[in-house]
Amino acid sequence: MPAFIDARTVPAGTTIDTDILLIGGGPAGITLAIALADTRARVTLLESGGMEFDAATQALYDGPETGVHYLTLDGSRLRFLGGSTNHWGGWCRPLDKIDFEKRSWLAHSGWPFGRETLEPYYPRAQSLVEAGPPIYDKPEVWSRGAGDAPLTLGNGGVYTTFFQFSKMRGSTLPTHFGERYAEDLKRIENLNLYLNANVTALKLAKDARQLDHVQVATLGGTAFTVRPRITVLCMGAIENARLMLASNDVMTPGVGNGNDLVGRYFADHPIPGETATMVLFDGRLAPYYLNNSDANGVHFRAAFAPSDGFKRERYVLGSLITVDGTRKLGDIGLAVVKAAADALRIDASKARAFNLGCGLEPEPDPERRITLADTRDALGQPRAKLTMRIADADFDRYRRTLSELGRQLMAAGVGVLQIRHKRREDWLAGLDWANHHMGTTRMHVDPKQGVVDADSRVHGIANLFVAGSGVFPTYGASNPTMNLVALSLRLADHLKGALR
Numbered sequence: 121m122p123a124f125i126d127a128r129t130v131p132a133g134t135t136i137d138t139d140i141l142l143i144g145g146g147p148a149g150i151t152l153a154i155a156l157a158d159t160r161a162r163v164t165l166l167e168s169g170g171m172e173f174d175a176a177t178q179a180l181y182d183g184p185e186t187g188v189h190y191l192t193l194d195g196s197r198l199r200f201l202g203g204s205t206n207h208w209g210g211w212c213r214p215l216d217k218i219d220f221e222k223r224s225w226l227a228h229s230g231w232p233f234g235r236e237t238l239e240p241y242y243p244r245a246q247s248l249v250e251a252g253p254p255i256y257d258k259p260e261v262w263s264r265g266a267g268d269a270p271l272t273l274g275n276g277g278v279y280t281t282f283f284q285f286s287k288m289r290g291s292t293l294p295t296h297f298g299e300r301y302a303e304d305l306k307r308i309e310n311l312n313l314y315l316n317a318n319v320t321a322l323k324l325a326k327d328a329r330q331l332d333h334v335q336v337a338t339l340g341g342t343a344f345t346v347r348p349r350i351t352v353l354c355m356g357a358i359e360n361a362r363l364m365l366a367s368n369d370v371m372t373p374g375v376g377n378g379n380d381l382v383g384r385y386f387a388d389h390p391i392p393g394e395t396a397t398m399v400l401f402d403g404r405l406a407p408y409y410l411n412n413s414d415a416n417g418v419h420f421r422a423a424f425a426p427s428d429g430f431k432r433e434r435y436v437l438g439s440l441i442t443v444d445g446t447r448k449l450g451d452i453g454l455a456v457v458k459a460a461a462d463a464l465r466i467d468a469s470k471a472r473a474f475n476l477g478c479g480l481e482p483e484p485d486p487e488r489r490i491t492l493a494d495t496r497d498a499l500g501q502p503r504a505k506l507t508m509r510i511a512d513a514d515f516d517r518y519r520r521t522l523s524e525l526g527r528q529l530m531a532a533g534v535g536v537l538q539i540r541h542k543r544r545e546d547w548l549a550g551l552d553w554a555n556h557h558m559g560t561t562r563m564h565v566d567p568k569q570g571v572v573d574a575d576s577r578v579h580g581i582a583n584l585f586v587a588g589s590g591v592f593p594t595y596g597a598s599n600p601t602m603n604l605v606a607l608s609l610r611l612a613d614h615l616k617g618a619l620r
């Protein structure tokens with residue numbers, strides 16, 4: 121079985137010719153390599169890291185930030201084979217149908233295709249992330265009978281939805297793509313995978329319509345060239361944008377950046393903590409709302425979500441509302457609950473209170489963006505700089521969904537809900553982020569509105585593609601990885617067609 125190649129052993133000045141070059145060995149790059157195994161194309165995968173964490177390589181991810189508090193750029197991703205799946209949470213859920221639609225109330229919304237285009241790729245994506253059979257929103261599968269049913273809500277816009285979890289074969293951890301697929305990758309005959317290989321420049325042909333070659337450097341000081349027919353950037357949303365912006369010798373604004381879009385519309389799912397308190401009069405809540413559970417060989421967890429119909433009617437965006445534990449009510453809280461239960465003539469002597477957290481879909485914002493910093497990394501590359509923002513409207517929309525959940529609890533006579541945050545400062549004080557890097561190379565059929573076209577090809581450059589959630593033009597509230605794996609499988613099909 122051929123081993124991976126250590127780029128530090130490649131003689132300086134070497135030129136490697138290949139049909140398809142994949143830059144980055146996270147889930148996007150690994151999925152593409154696996155999906156292209158049945159072609160006759162020579163595939164090369166260049167991965168910056170090795171098989172394990174290395175501090176010097178990880179430091180290449182460091183970069184400054186400005187604006188709303190965010191995670192550190194080197195702390196919210198990992199730079200070795202498997203990429204950020206080396207520490208992901210494994211939460212999976214397909215995007216909703218509406219996530220692909222142009223929404224009249226949401227500027228910059230609309231994918232070039234609907235969910236039905238990704239549908240054929242979801243089963244294999246689900247299998248690659250090892251999240252079990254895709255049974256998501258089927259409460260009858262999860263519930264094991266009376267007392268274990270989803271919470272009864274009054275008619276309305278919020279419903280119980282389900283996540284499934286990635287679980288690596290033979291492990292309790294989510295699937296770490298590098299570790300899990302290393303042996304499979306070594307068995308792929310048309311693949312050469314280089315470790316410790318940092319791509320430092322995308323070199324365009326003089327007419328800027330083709331990528332001619334890429335420059336590769338190791339931290340040990342060697343440098344070589346790869347000359348591909350087709351290249352796919354799979355370095356994650358931040359790094360793809362950084363390399364495109366820094367490769368500015370032929371196109372001065374950066375590769376594919378003729379319309380000043382590369383790096384813009386960066387997004388992550390905000391996670392404002394303890395946003396609301398939900399009190400259930402009889403205190404009963406199926407355990408799968410509170411903890412990850414098992415049924416039918418699948419690990420799953422329930423959450424509340426606005427339906428697509430409610431989003432349309434009330435102009436809200438996606439949110440996934442999780443139950444983040446129980447909470448003790450103070451005297452005032454107890455009095456409020458008693459008053460509400462008395463009004464409904466319900467016994468609340470066993471009432472229990474729960475903290476609600478959530479992950480939100482933010483609106484697309486061109487000013488939330490990756491640019492190049494003044495400082496450089498150990499390879500002499502300009503570092504990525506993040507300008508982070510969040511709109512008040514994102515919090516307002518989420519309040520509408522929480523209010524609806526509260527109304528439905530009351531309508532069903534099962535409980536009450538109190539929204540805890542009122543002002544922007546309250547939301548920001550407990551704000552965390554999901555590490556879901558999206559945007560920066562958004563997909564749109566119009567080059568003035570997107571970096572890549574509907575096939576994930578960089579507008580204007582015939583042989584350069586981008587994989588990963590950086591191409592999501594809007595984000596939905598679902599976790600991105602299973603969706604970006606499905607999108608990578610679709611891209612593999614397109615590349616196979618292009619090579620014929």
Ligand SMILES: Cc1cc2nc3c(=O)[nH]c(=O)nc-3n(C[C@H](O)[C@H](O)[C@H](O)COP(=O)(O)OP(=O)(O)OC[C@H]3O[C@@H](n4cnc5c(N)ncnc54)[C@H](O)[C@@H]3O)c2cc1C
Binds near residue numbers: 201589
């Ligand atoms: C703490 C944490 C928890 C998460 N939890 C979840 C979750 O529960 N559910 C979910 O769906 N998602 C989750 N995510 C997000 C998930 O990890 C990402 O969506 C996913 O890893 C992105 O895949 P990717 O292949 O596009 O990029 P990455 O995983 O970032 O992989 C990029 C690869 O490119 C390599 N690379 C970078 N620069 C270069 C270069 N110049 N040359 C060569 N190679 C390079 C890197 O070393 C890396 O291996 C989480 C992320 C984090 C950090």
